[in-house]
Amino acid sequence: DAKTTQPTSMDCAEGRAANLPCNHSTISGNEYVYWYRQIHSQGPQYIIHGLKNNETNEMASLIITEDRKSSTLILPHATLRDTAVYYCIVRDIQGAQKLVFGQGTRLTINP
Amino acid sequence: GAVVSQHPSRVICKSGTSVKIECRSLDFQATTMFWYRQFPKQSLMLMATSNEGSKATYEQGVEKDKFLINHASLTLSTLTVTSAHPEDSSFYICSELGPNTEAFFGQGTRLTVV
Numbered sequence: 565d566a567k568t569t570q571p572t573s574m575d576c577a578e579g580r581a582a583n584l585p586c587n588h589s590t591i592s593g594n595e596y597v598y599w600y601r602q603i604h605s606q607g608p609q610y611i612i613h614g615l616k617n618n619e620t621n622e623m624a625s626l627i628i629t630e631d632r633k634s635s636t637l638i639l640p641h642a643t644l645r646d647t648a649v650y651y652c653i654v655r656d657i658q659g660a661q662k663l664v665f666g667q668g669t670r671l672t673i674n675p
Numbered sequence: 676g677a678v679v680s681q682h683p684s685r686v687i688c689k690s691g692t693s694v695k696i697e698c699r700s701l702d703f704q705a706t707t708m709f710w711y712r713q714f715p716k717q718s719l720m721l722m723a724t725s726n727e728g729s730k731a732t733y734e735q736g737v738e739k740d741k742f743l744i745n746h747a748s749l750t751l752s753t754l755t756v757t758s759a760h761p762e763d764s765s766f767y768i769c770s771e772l773g774p775n776t777e778a779f780f781g782q783g784t785r786l787t788v789v
Contacts, residue, residue, distance in 0.1 A: 598777070607681070607768045607780030608719070651718070657776045662709060665719040 567591065567654045573670040582639040584669050586652030589633040594656050597628060598663065599637045601648040601671075608651065608665075611637065642673045678702050681769050681781025688759055688788055696754045696784045698769030704749035705771035709778065710742075713766040725752050759788040 569587040576582040588597060598613040612619055612626045614635075619626045625638040639646055651668040655661065678701040688694050698708060706727050711719040723739075725731040725746035733739045743755040752771075756763055769781040 596776075600780075602719075605766070605783070605785070607679075607770075607783045610773075610777045610779060613777060661707065661772060661776065662721055662724055663770070663778050664721060665711075667718050 567595075567664075568652045568666050570650075570652055570666065570669045572667065573672070575672050575674055576639075576642050578644060578673050578675050579641055582642040582646065582671060582673070584637040584639075584650050584652075584671060585634065586637070587634045588652070588654045591632050591654050592656070594658060595654045596657055597626065597632075597635050598653045598655055599624070599626065600651045600653065600663075600665075601646075602651070602668070603645075603648045611650075642671075644673050644675065647671060647673045679769065679771050679779050679781040681784055683784060684782055685785045686787070688786070690760055690788055691758055693755055693757045694759055694786060696756075696767055696769070696786075698752045698754070698771075698781050700750045700771050703771065703773065705752075706749065707772045708746060708752040709770040710744060710752075710754050711768045711770065713768060713783075719768060722754075756786065759786070761788045764788045 596613050596615050599611040600608040602608045612624050614626045628635045649668040649670050680699045682697050708725045710722045713719045721734050722737045723731045723733045725744045727746050727749050731744035746752040764787050766783050768783045770778045
């Protein structure tokens with residue numbers, strides 16, 4: 565079972581920052597937070613991951629709360645091509661390492 | 676990130692026939708690959724984990740004799756849907772573990788069984 569809770573859908577205006585929340589209140593010490601997105605009829609695309617520190621790459625920023633029970637993915641300047649389903653996944657990188665997907669957030673970027 | 680090539684992207688087959696889907700790791704030797712299935716408007720469902728040179732580990736409820744997985748080399752894993760039926764029509768996606776534990780996904784295969 566997925567260990568995360570995300571809003572079903574969100575809208576954001578083009579050019580604005582899109583902030584996608586995720587709750588993972590049962591996360592354990594060995595588990596990382598991963599974000600992926602899936603554009604319609606394609607395979608998921610890796611975005612970013614982190615353990616406890618905030619992370620930033622060319623695609624997005626990941627803010628993880630100090631208690632690690634929630635996180636926010638930030639797309640700083642959303643474009644129409646960022647319209648997709650965004651999945652927040654908690655994963656233990658030891659052992660089986662499998663990714664279990666929840667329902668994700670359907671983000672729509674509006675012109 | 677790593678490049679995963681999945682073929683075919685689309686396939687239509689007759690009920691009762693078998694279909695093979697290939698997943699190739701183009702720039703990384705993937706010890707572990709995952710196979711997922713996705714029905715319309717639903718999330719990805721993990722079907723099985725394949726490790727190079729050993730038998731695949733199937734998730735609960737997935738028939739191992741129907742969904743044959745072979746991971747004979749570090750760059751190729753295959754999923755064969757045997758005796759396909761219309762209810763097997765779905766979007767099948769493979770994934771490999773990258774060097775920094777992130778997973779990279781193939782483009783997916785849309786299977787339609789008629």
